Amino acid sequence: xxxxxxxxxxxxxxxxxxxxxxxxxxxxxxxxxxxxxxxxxxxxxxxxxxxxxxxxxxxxxxxxxxxxxxxxxxxxxxxxxxxxxxxxxxxxxxxxxxxxxxxxxxxxxxxxxxxxxxxxxxxxxxxxxxxxxxxxxxxxxxxxxxxxxxxxxxxxxxxxx
Amino acid sequence: xxxxxxxxxxxxxxxxxxxxxxxxxxxxxxxxxxxxxxxxxxxxxxxxxxxxxxxxxxxxxxxxxxxxxxxxxxxxxxxxxxxxxxxxxxxxxxxxxxxxxxxxxxxxxxxxxxxxxxxxxxxxxxxxxxxxxxxxxxxxxxxxxxxxxxxxxxxxxxxxx
Numbered sequence: 370x371x372x373x374x375x376x377x378x379x380x381x382x383x384x385x386x387x388x389x390x391x392x393x394x395x396x397x398x399x400x401x402x403x404x405x406x407x408x409x410x411x412x413x414x415x416x417x418x419x420x421x422x423x424x425x426x427x428x429x430x431x432x433x434x435x436x437x438x439x440x441x442x443x444x445x446x447x448x449x450x451x452x453x454x455x456x457x458x459x460x461x462x463x464x465x466x467x468x469x470x471x472x473x474x475x476x477x478x479x480x481x482x483x484x485x486x487x488x489x490x491x492x493x494x495x496x497x498x499x500x501x502x503x504x505x506x507x508x509x510x511x512x513x514x515x516x517x518x519x520x521x522x523x524x525x526x527x528x529x530x
Numbered sequence: 531x532x533x534x535x536x537x538x539x540x541x542x543x544x545x546x547x548x549x550x551x552x553x554x555x556x557x558x559x560x561x562x563x564x565x566x567x568x569x570x571x572x573x574x575x576x577x578x579x580x581x582x583x584x585x586x587x588x589x590x591x592x593x594x595x596x597x598x599x600x601x602x603x604x605x606x607x608x609x610x611x612x613x614x615x616x617x618x619x620x621x622x623x624x625x626x627x628x629x630x631x632x633x634x635x636x637x638x639x640x641x642x643x644x645x646x647x648x649x650x651x652x653x654x655x656x657x658x659x660x661x662x663x664x665x666x667x668x669x670x671x672x673x674x675x676x677x678x679x680x681x682x683x684x685x686x687x688x689x690x691x
Contacts, residue, residue: 381561381622381625381635381636382621382622382623382624382625382626382629382630382634382635382636383557383558383561383618383621383622383625384558384625385625385629385630386621386622386624386625386628386629387554387557387558387621388554390621390624391553391554391557392552392553392554393548393549393552393553396544396548396552397544397545397548400542400544449628452624452627452628453624455616455620455623455624455649455650456617456620456621456624457544458620459616459617459619459620460543460544460547460548460551460617461542461543461544461547462543462616463543463547463551463613463614463616463617464542464543464544464545464546464547465543466613467547467610467613468543468546468547469543469546473543474542474543475542475543488616489616489650489651489652489659490650491650498650
């Protein structure tokens with residue numbers, strides 16, 4: 370159900386943002402991009418998303434400048450896409466807080482000093498808001514190790530572009 | 531299109547979070563609750579959402595403990611719902627950064643010292659992450675003043691429970 374184009378609150382930046390990323394497949398695709406996924410087939414395998422839907426979502430994200438689609442076929446987050454990191458991080462923190470009875474599935478660390486990153490994106494060691502290329506992703510106690518073969522490597526790599 | 535119940539990444543807290551809030555109407559409803567809306571009819575008017583959809587979404591949010599539905603008919607954010615504030619704030623900041631050519635539509639201020647609140651939720655005056663009840667919402671330069679009569683008051687009130 371799309372939002373009507375004349376909904377009463379056209380000024381709201383949240384409404385505008387949700388026109389681009391307000392759909393869970395879209396945010397899962399963006400999440401996987403932050404976790405290191407680059408290729409159409411890897412997104413499809415990782416998410417279990419029908420290829421037609423994946424194709425539509427990726428096209429929208431490219432049109433809106435969230436992803437760049439290179440000649441070699443790889444999809445990478447643009448500068449604009451990288452600025453979605455606080456959205457992904459805050460969703461991860463909310464899910465960890467309320468839906469991780471076995472403990473968090475992933476731990477975010479500052480690669481430079483190994484400090485834990487809190488829900489506001491700050492490193493417990495140096496106190497800085499950690500930029501995306503310096504974030505290291507580790508398995509947490511609630512991780513079942515159940516990623517499909519060949520994809521867990523991608524998901525556990527440091528987030529670098 | 532629902533996510534398949536056997537999608538390959540059941541451990542991810544983002545996936546779990548998006549099962550509850552991964553839909554733009556849902557996040558718009560939660561946004562309006564932070565902005566002071568409490569009654570079914572006000573959500574319906576404010577969002578222009580069909581009442582059947584609004585009803586379904588509110589029921590889901592009550593089931594998941596994001597909203598409480600009081601005997602007087604009001605929907606209010608629970609403690610769990612209030613912890614969605616960083617998600618709403620980061621979506622607002624992303625929209626402001628990329629989809630607000632006329633300037634931001636809303637300004638967030640720390641009610642205690644009038645400091646501006648940055649994209650990480652920190653007050654420029656006192657440096658603290660501002661708790662929800664201390665946030666004041668003001669119109670920004672990009673606000674067209676076009677809210678429907680009778681709703682702008684709600685939307686411009688300080689966020690208090």
